[in-house]
Amino acid sequence: MPTPELLSKDQLLEVYALTQTATAVHVGESAVIQTANNAMLKIWGKDKSVIGKSLEDALPELKGQPFIDMFKKVWNEGLTISGTDTAADLEVDGEIHTFYFDFEYRAIKDANEKILCILHTAIDVTDRVLREKAIALAHENEMALEKEQALNQELAAANEDLQQTKEKLAELNTELENKVNARVIALQQSNYKYQLLNEEFSALNEELATTIEELSASNEELLNSRQHLEEKIAELAASEGRFRSLISQAPMAICVIRASDLVVVEVNEGYLEIVGKSRKEIENKVIWEAVAEAAEGYAPLMQNVITTGVAFLANEHEVVLVRNGNHEIVFLDFVYEPVKSQEGIVTSIMVVVIDVTEKVTARRSIEDVEERVRLAVDAAEIGTFDYNYLTNTMVTSDRFNAIFGVQEFSSRDEYLKVFHPDDIHLSAEAHERARQTGKMLYEARLIHPDGSIHWMRVQANVYYDEKQNPVRLLGTILDITEFKRLQQQKDDFISIASHELKTPITALKASLQLLDRMKDKPASSMLPRLIEQSNRSMGKISELVEDLLNVSRMNEGQIKLTKKRFVLSHTLNECCSHVRIGGKHELVFQGDADLEVVADEHRIDQVIVNLVNNAVKYAPNSKQIYLIVENLGDMVRVSVKDTGMGISAEKLPHLFNRYYRVDDSGYQVSGLGLGLYISADIIERHGGEIGVDSEEGKGSTFWFTLPL
Structure with a gap:
C-alpha cells in the first residue's frame, strides 16, 4: 500500500487556520504576530493584514490593558501565563466592546531552552460570562422586588397604625367632650366639686398631650418609611434600567x-x-x-x-x-x-x-465523513487497532477481534497467545523495525480456538513524543487467508501445469527423435507405434492448451453460445467415444430418450465429456457409468453417476473452483483442475445450475440442469 504524501508547510498552515480553537504565534518582546488562525482573527476583529505587526500596532486598543506587559514577561522569563473569564476591551467594527476569554500565553523553547516563540491560545467565553451575569442580575432584581414588597407591607402596617391612632384620638376626644360636659353639669350643680373637675381636666389634658406626642411620633415614622420606600423604588428603577441595558447589549x-x-x-x-x-x-x-x-x-x-x-x-x-x-x-x-x-x-x-x-x-458533516470512512473500512473487512506503548494496552475494532477469532482483549500479550508458534517472533521483529522507521508491515499466521489456521497482514504507523520515544501505534489488519490459499493454489497450478505439459512434450520429443533417426527406414515396424504415441501426446497437449484458452476466454467474456434444438439422448450416445473404444467402462443411458433442448450442443457435449472423464479418472473401478436424463417440468436434469469411492464432504464446496483438484497429493491424476470450472461457466451461461451429490464409499453423481 503506497505511503500517503505528507502535507507541505503551506498546507499545514491552511489546515491550522481552520482549527476551532483561536491560536496565534508571536515572536519578540513586542509580540510580533508570526501567524494567527481564522478563529483568532475573528476574536480580534481583524484580517490577515495584522500578520507581521506587533501586538500593540495590530490592536492599539490594548494600550493600558495588562496583556502587552504579560507578553513581555512571558518572552523575557520563559513563563506560561493563563487566565479564565478575563475581560478584554477590543475594537470590533470601529467600536470598543468588552469580551471575556480563557487564555494562555506559553513560551515555546528549543532543546537549549532558548525561547522560540509565544503560543497564544484563547477561548471566547463572553456568552457564558454574560449569561451568568444576566442570571445574577435577574436574581438581584428578584431581591429588589422582594424588598419593595416588604417595604410596601411595612407602609401598609404604618398606615394601619396611623388609622388606629386617629380612631383612638377621635374616641379620646369624644370621651373628653363627654367628660367635660359631665363635669360642667356637675360644676353647675355643685361648686364644691369644681376643684376636683379641674384636676380631672388637667389629667385628661396630659393624657391628650401624650396621645398627640404618640401621633406625632407615628407620623414621623411614617414619613421616614415613605422616604425609604421612595429610595428603594428609585434603586429598583435604576436596577431595572441596568437590566434592560444588559439585555439590549448582550451578544x-x-x-x-x-x-x-x-x-x-x-x-x-x-x-x-x-x-x-x-x-x-x-x-x-x-x-x-x-x-x-x-x-x-x-x-x-x-x-x-x-x-x-x-x-x-x-x-x-x-x-x-x-x-x-x-x-x-x-x-x-x-x-x-x-x-x-x-x-x-x-x-x-x-x-x-x-x-x-x-x-x-x-459536526454532522464531520460525522457523515467519519461514517463513510467507517463504512468503507467495514466494507473492506479491515480491522483497526490502537496500541499504547506506555501502558501496553490495546483498543481494537470488532473486525480485528474477529480476524483473531477471539473476544476483546486489553493487552498485547493476550493477543500474542493467538499467534502461530513459528510466527510469534515476527511481531517483536516488526515492532523493533517500527521503532526505527515509524512504519510496520508484516504477515503472520494465527491459530483460532477451533484449531484452524488463518493468515493476517498488519500495517501501522508509530507516533512519537517530543523526545522521539514511541507512544502509540495506530494500524490496520487484513485477513489474507483466502489470498494465501489462492496464491498457494496458483503455485500448485503452475507446478501441475508444468508437470502436465512436460510429460506429453517429453514423450512427443522422444517419439520425434526416434522418427528422425528412422526417416531413412520407412519400413520399420516401430513407425506406426511412434506415430500413435506422438498423436496421443499432441492430443494431450491440445487438451491442456484448450482448457487454458477456455479459461482465458471466460475471463474476457469471449465465450459465445450457438444454440439450436437437439435431442439430448443423441448427444449422450455419440459423446465419449474414447471411453467406449477403451472398453474398460460401459456408458449406460437412462431416462427420457426423446427430450429436446435448445442449447449450444458443442458446449453441452464438452460438459458431458468433462463429467465422464472425471468419473473415469476418480472412479476407475466403476465398470458402469450412468448417463441419466430427467424431465423436471420447466427444466431438464442431466446426471453422470459412478459407483466409485465418492468424495469427502469437506471437498464438495470447492469442486467447481478454478484450479481445484480432488487429488491434492501430487501428480497421481492428470489435469489442471479446470474442467469442472469451465463446465460450471457453460451451464451458468445457459441459465442452468450444476452440482454434485456424493458420499464416501457410495459413488458420486455430477449433474446439471438446462431450461426447456
Missing part, C-alpha cells in the same frame, strides 16, 4: 416574557434576528402569536416552567422558524429561566438563546 439573544399572560415585555436585537421578526411584531405581543410556528412544540414546555418553577434547558434543538417568509431549519441552545417573586411565584420567563446551526451542521 446572545434574550427575551423576557410575562408569566401571567405570556406577553413579551423585553426583547433584544439578537432574539429578533433569530426568529426573523421585527420589534413591532414581537414586543408587547403574546409570544405564541408572534412565533406561532414554534407554539406546538414549545408552549407546553414554557407552561411547565411557569407551573413548576424549574428551568428548561435545551441543547441543539431542531426548530423550524418562518424567517422573511421562508421556513428555515435552525439548531438552538436555549434556556427557559423562571423569575420568581418573594413568595416563590413565577412572575416572568427569561429566554436566553444561542444559534448553533453552523456548529451542528459542521
Whole structure:
C-alpha cells in the first residue's frame, strides 16, 4: 500500500487556520504576530493584514490593558501565563466592546531552552460570562422586588397604625367632650366639686398631650418609611434600567416574557434576528402569536416552567422558524429561566438563546465523513487497532477481534497467545523495525480456538513524543487467508501445469527423435507405434492448451453460445467415444430418450465429456457409468453417476473452483483442475445450475440442469 504524501508547510498552515480553537504565534518582546488562525482573527476583529505587526500596532486598543506587559514577561522569563473569564476591551467594527476569554500565553523553547516563540491560545467565553451575569442580575432584581414588597407591607402596617391612632384620638376626644360636659353639669350643680373637675381636666389634658406626642411620633415614622420606600423604588428603577441595558447589549439573544399572560415585555436585537421578526411584531405581543410556528412544540414546555418553577434547558434543538417568509431549519441552545417573586411565584420567563446551526451542521458533516470512512473500512473487512506503548494496552475494532477469532482483549500479550508458534517472533521483529522507521508491515499466521489456521497482514504507523520515544501505534489488519490459499493454489497450478505439459512434450520429443533417426527406414515396424504415441501426446497437449484458452476466454467474456434444438439422448450416445473404444467402462443411458433442448450442443457435449472423464479418472473401478436424463417440468436434469469411492464432504464446496483438484497429493491424476470450472461457466451461461451429490464409499453423481 503506497505511503500517503505528507502535507507541505503551506498546507499545514491552511489546515491550522481552520482549527476551532483561536491560536496565534508571536515572536519578540513586542509580540510580533508570526501567524494567527481564522478563529483568532475573528476574536480580534481583524484580517490577515495584522500578520507581521506587533501586538500593540495590530490592536492599539490594548494600550493600558495588562496583556502587552504579560507578553513581555512571558518572552523575557520563559513563563506560561493563563487566565479564565478575563475581560478584554477590543475594537470590533470601529467600536470598543468588552469580551471575556480563557487564555494562555506559553513560551515555546528549543532543546537549549532558548525561547522560540509565544503560543497564544484563547477561548471566547463572553456568552457564558454574560449569561451568568444576566442570571445574577435577574436574581438581584428578584431581591429588589422582594424588598419593595416588604417595604410596601411595612407602609401598609404604618398606615394601619396611623388609622388606629386617629380612631383612638377621635374616641379620646369624644370621651373628653363627654367628660367635660359631665363635669360642667356637675360644676353647675355643685361648686364644691369644681376643684376636683379641674384636676380631672388637667389629667385628661396630659393624657391628650401624650396621645398627640404618640401621633406625632407615628407620623414621623411614617414619613421616614415613605422616604425609604421612595429610595428603594428609585434603586429598583435604576436596577431595572441596568437590566434592560444588559439585555439590549448582550451578544446572545434574550427575551423576557410575562408569566401571567405570556406577553413579551423585553426583547433584544439578537432574539429578533433569530426568529426573523421585527420589534413591532414581537414586543408587547403574546409570544405564541408572534412565533406561532414554534407554539406546538414549545408552549407546553414554557407552561411547565411557569407551573413548576424549574428551568428548561435545551441543547441543539431542531426548530423550524418562518424567517422573511421562508421556513428555515435552525439548531438552538436555549434556556427557559423562571423569575420568581418573594413568595416563590413565577412572575416572568427569561429566554436566553444561542444559534448553533453552523456548529451542528459542521459536526454532522464531520460525522457523515467519519461514517463513510467507517463504512468503507467495514466494507473492506479491515480491522483497526490502537496500541499504547506506555501502558501496553490495546483498543481494537470488532473486525480485528474477529480476524483473531477471539473476544476483546486489553493487552498485547493476550493477543500474542493467538499467534502461530513459528510466527510469534515476527511481531517483536516488526515492532523493533517500527521503532526505527515509524512504519510496520508484516504477515503472520494465527491459530483460532477451533484449531484452524488463518493468515493476517498488519500495517501501522508509530507516533512519537517530543523526545522521539514511541507512544502509540495506530494500524490496520487484513485477513489474507483466502489470498494465501489462492496464491498457494496458483503455485500448485503452475507446478501441475508444468508437470502436465512436460510429460506429453517429453514423450512427443522422444517419439520425434526416434522418427528422425528412422526417416531413412520407412519400413520399420516401430513407425506406426511412434506415430500413435506422438498423436496421443499432441492430443494431450491440445487438451491442456484448450482448457487454458477456455479459461482465458471466460475471463474476457469471449465465450459465445450457438444454440439450436437437439435431442439430448443423441448427444449422450455419440459423446465419449474414447471411453467406449477403451472398453474398460460401459456408458449406460437412462431416462427420457426423446427430450429436446435448445442449447449450444458443442458446449453441452464438452460438459458431458468433462463429467465422464472425471468419473473415469476418480472412479476407475466403476465398470458402469450412468448417463441419466430427467424431465423436471420447466427444466431438464442431466446426471453422470459412478459407483466409485465418492468424495469427502469437506471437498464438495470447492469442486467447481478454478484450479481445484480432488487429488491434492501430487501428480497421481492428470489435469489442471479446470474442467469442472469451465463446465460450471457453460451451464451458468445457459441459465442452468450444476452440482454434485456424493458420499464416501457410495459413488458420486455430477449433474446439471438446462431450461426447456
